[in-house]
Amino acid sequence: xxxxxxxxxxxVVLAVALTVLAVASLVDQHVPWxxxxxxxxxxxPVALRQLLPLTITVVMGAALVxxxxxxxxxxxxxxxxxxxxxxxxxxxxxxPIAVVALVVALAALxxxxxxxxxxxxxxxxxxxxxxxxxxxxGLGLSTSRWxxxxxxxxxxxxxxxxxxxxxxxxELHDVVAHHMSVISLQAGVAEYVVDSDRNAAREALxxxxxxxxxxxxxxxxxxxxxxxxxxxxxxxxPGLSELxxxxxxxxxxxxxxxxxxxxxxxxxxxxxxxxxxxxxxESLTNVxxxxxxxxxxxxxxxxxxxxxxxxTDDGRGAKVRPAGAARGIVGMRERAELYGGVLTAGPRxxxxxxxVLRLPYVEDV
Numbered sequence: 001x002x003x004x005x006x007x008x009x010x011x012v013v014l015a016v017a018l019t020v021l022a023v024a025s026l027v028d029q030h031v032p033w034x035x036x037x038x039x040x041x042x043x044x045p046v047a048l049r050q051l052l053p054l055t056i057t058v059v060m061g062a063a064l065v066x067x068x069x070x071x072x073x074x075x076x077x078x079x080x081x082x083x084x085x086x087x088x089x090x091x092x093x094x095x096p097i098a099v100v101a102l103v104v105a106l107a108a109l110x111x112x113x114x115x116x117x118x119x120x121x122x123x124x125x126x127x128x129x130x131x132x133x134x135x136x137x138g139l140g141l142s143t144s145r146w147x148x149x150x151x152x153x154x155x156x157x158x159x160x161x162x163x164x165x166x167x168x169x170x171e172l173h174d175v176v177a178h179h180m181s182v183i184s185l186q187a188g189v190a191e192y193v194v195d196s197d198r199n200a201a202r203e204a205l206x207x208x209x210x211x212x213x214x215x216x217x218x219x220x221x222x223x224x225x226x227x228x229x230x231x232x233x234x235x236x237x238p239g240l241s242e243l244x245x246x247x248x249x250x251x252x253x254x255x256x257x258x259x260x261x262x263x264x265x266x267x268x269x270x271x272x273x274x275x276x277x278x279x280x281x282e283s284l285t286n287v288x289x290x291x292x293x294x295x296x297x298x299x300x301x302x303x304x305x306x307x308x309x310x311x312t313d314d315g316r317g318a319k320v321r322p323a324g325a326a327r328g329i330v331g332m333r334e335r336a337e338l339y340g341g342v343l344t345a346g347p348r349x350x351x352x353x354x355x356v357l358r359l360p361y362v363e364d365v
Contacts, residue, residue, distance in 0.1 A: 008050065015047035018081060038067040043081040049088040054097055057085030061104040065111045079129065082108060083136040090140025091147075098141065105133045167338075170331050174278045177328070178285040179215035183208050185253050185288065207252050214249075239273035240265075240300070246281055247298070255288050256295040263302035272339045272359050276309050279332050279343065283311035283355040286328060291315025291353065307359045314352040329355075 022039045041063035045056035060081045082105055089101035109129050190204035247257045268276065280298060287296045294315030301308040329345045332355070336343040341359040348354050 008047070011049055012047040014084075015044050018043040018046060034070070035067065038063045038070075042067070046081050046084050049085060050092065053085060053088040053092050054101055057082065057089055057101045058104050060085050061108040064108045068112055079108075079132075083132060086133065087136045087140040090137050091144045095141065098137070102133070102137050105137075106130075109133055166334075170335055171278070174282050174285075176215070178281050179211050181285050181289050182211045182249060182253050183215075186211070189254075207249075211249060237270065237274045238277050239270070240268070240276050240280075242277065243280060243298070243300075246277075246284070250284055250288060250296075253288060255284070257284065258295075258297045259300070260297070261300045261302070266302050266307070266361060268307065268359070268361070269339075272307075272341075272361075275335050275339050275341065276307065276357060276359060278335060279355065279357045280309060280311060282328055282332055283345075287311070287313045287315060287353070294352065305361060307357075307361065309357040309359070310354065311356075312348065312352060312354045316352075332357075 019040050022043050023036055026035060026039060042060050045052075045059050048056050064079065064082060086101050086105045090098040093101075112129070186204040186207045190201040190208070193204075194201040243259065247259060250257050284296055284298070287294060291313045292315050294313045296311065296313045299308075299310040299312075301310075329343075332345070333343045336357055336359065339359060341357060343355070343357045345355045346353070
């Protein structure tokens with residue numbers, strides 16, 4: 001609506017200019033005053049073409065028909081206002097309403113021809129006028145379709161940006177949650193043994209340093225996708241090939257983790273590969289943060305059509321897990337669904353917790 005209101009002054013100037021030219025063409029013909037009124041009504045409504053396109057088209061068409069039936073001379077620019085109105089209706093209103101405007105324009109055209117039917121030389125004029133009416137109608141419809149298509153593309157682009165922001169938010173959550181958990185745990189160990197076991201404290205601080213540098217590197221790599229003009233933006237995201245490094249970092253914190261792989265490894269699309277890695281990272285981080293004294297196991301099953309990733313632990317289960325862990329599971333489930341996968345999570349019957357991810361072998365989306 002604001003865009004329409006801003007362009008109305010342009011329509012007003014156009015309407016004034018057309019009206020002045022049409023009325024001026026009648027001055028030397030000594031016509032009665034109703035002719036001036038009808039001529040003005042054939043152009044002045046153009047000022048409202050974006051607000052009331054069908055109404056002004058009907059008014060201008062009626063003014064043109066009445067003037068012809070009363071025998072008033074036609075303006076040299078007669079019919080231009082009607083064409084503008086027809087174009088505006090086809091552009092701004094649904095096609096059934098546009099058809100109504102087309103009928104009005106054709107009625108005015110036929111009336112013009114009937115009034116002049118005695119003159120055989122007017123046939124080319126009639127044909128030309130018919131072509132002009134249909135052209136204005138067609139241009140309005142095609143422009144309307146093009147505008148709607150541009151709007152759809154803009155909406156798709158907007159949704160893509162929103163989806164990318166959600167993905168980046170998930171990535172940042174995974175990176176920060178995992179690495180900060182390791183750093184917090186090792187910092188606590190170092191503080192606890194700094195007086196009694198300096199070697200253990202030094203080892204814990206080394207892990208803190210390595211983990212923090214790894215976190216910074218991953219965050220830079222992630223945020224680089226937002227700056228495509230920088231060379232680092234093409235660096236690959238982590239995947240299942242980096243599981244060994246992830247497990248080594250977790251083992252260094254004191255969490256026993258075992259890995260079992262079934263079936264020949266298969267290449268995944270970059271998105272699915274990243275999804276599997278992040279689910280493993282988030283799940284094992286939750287074990288570290290919430291399961292208490294526990295051991296974890298990660299099973300990778302490369303099936304014929306589906307990759308199954310299962311993370312289990314023998315800790316305290318879900319009863320003591322805070323709301324933050326549940327939000328993390330929701331995020332993992334949304335990530336899995338993005339790539340056509342399914343994620344289930346919950347306490348195990350024999351104690352502990354289990355997270356199972358099933359990803360189909362499909363192309364990245």
